[in-house]
Amino acid sequence: GAVVSQHPSRVICKSGTSVKIECRSLDFQATTMFWYRQFPKQSLMLMATSNEGSKATYEQGVEKDKFLINHASLTLSTLTVTSAHPEDSSFYICSAKPGGRSTDTQYFGPGTRLTVL
Amino acid sequence: QKEVEQDPGPLSVPEGAIVSLNCTYSNSAFQYFMWYRQYSRKGPELLMYTYSSGNKEDGRFTAQVDKSSKYISLFIRDSQPSDSATYLCAMSDLSGGYQKVTFGTGTKLQVIP
Numbered sequence: 001g002a003v004v005s006q007h008p009s010r011v012i013c014k015s016g017t018s019v020k021i022e023c024r025s026l027d028f029q030a031t032t033m034f035w036y037r038q039f040p041k042q043s044l045m046l047m048a049t050s051n052e053g054s055k056a057t058y059e060q061g062v063e064k065d066k067f068l069i070n071h072a073s074l075t076l077s078t079l080t081v082t083s084a085h086p087e088d089s090s091f092y093i094c095s096a097k098p099g100g101r102s103t104d105t106q107y108f109g110p111g112t113r114l115t116v117l
Numbered sequence: 118q119k120e121v122e123q124d125p126g127p128l129s130v131p132e133g134a135i136v137s138l139n140c141t142y143s144n145s146a147f148q149y150f151m152w153y154r155q156y157s158r159k160g161p162e163l164l165m166y167t168y169s170s171g172n173k174e175d176g177r178f179t180a181q182v183d184k185s186s187k188y189i190s191l192f193i194r195d196s197q198p199s200d201s202a203t204y205l206c207a208m209s210d211l212s213g214g215y216q217k218v219t220f221g222t223g224t225k226l227q228v229i230p
Contacts, residue, residue: 006160034218041125043205043220044161093160105151106218108160 003027004096006109013084014117021079021112023094029074030096034106035067038091050077084116120144123206123221132230136193140206140221143187147208147219150182152191155203155223164204165191196228 003026013019023033032051036044048064050056050071058064068080077096081088091113095106123140130136138152149168153161165180167173167189173180179192189208193200203223210217 004160041222043222046217049217091158095160105163105166107163108153111158111160113158 002098002107004030004094004107004109006094006112008112009110010113010115012115012117015085016083018080018082019084019114021081021092021094021114023077023079023096023109025075025096025098025107028096028098030077030098031074032097033071033077034095034097035069035077035079036093036095038093038111044093047079081114084114086116089114089116120219121206121208121221124224125222127225127227129227129229130196132196132198132228134196134228136196136200136226136228138191138193138204138206138224138226140189140208141187142189142208142219144208144210144219145184145187146210149209150180150189151207151209151218152178152180153205153207153220154200155205157202161205193226196226198228198230201227 005024007022035047038044046059047062048056048058048069050069052071052074056069071077091111093111095108097106121142152165154164155161167180167182170182170184177194181190203225205223206221207218
């Protein structure tokens, strides 16, 4: 149980275009989902926290108008990178926290590798 | 000073060795401690989750937490080549009413057959 999927797994786009990444919890409902970014040889950096039906909470330094997050249902959150630039190239990973459980365990998706040319 | 410090390695050990991975932290508010395993180009996979000080064992893995020293460890017994991956420690508290997890930079482990 507790499987999280991401789509696409890899995307290459031109500078200036927008890219949407989907994160789905397959076998549980996720009241909270998280979006991370990971650069090579660096740790995961939390970008934002989204709760179903409400606005996402962004970490300091993350542009909310550039990284649009929509948590439309208890099993789906999307991250849209708008007007992507080469410096946005990174590994984007989502995680989901099951609702109603007392633990703080997050389950991670397999990640999406974004390359902006 | 980073909130969580972790030696990036790489750490190379022969198959069958006991591996010790460590993290130190500075934020005394951290209450939950986790170890994740991340294979290349994949998302992290939860290995161990602990709340209190002491040891927790799961198969070949033992997680140890010492809150007084702000130090956590992951031990891997009888290491296997399939254990070769990057191991991330992670810690969380309730910050601003919601959980926030802080990760270490990860230690790359290579188990040589």
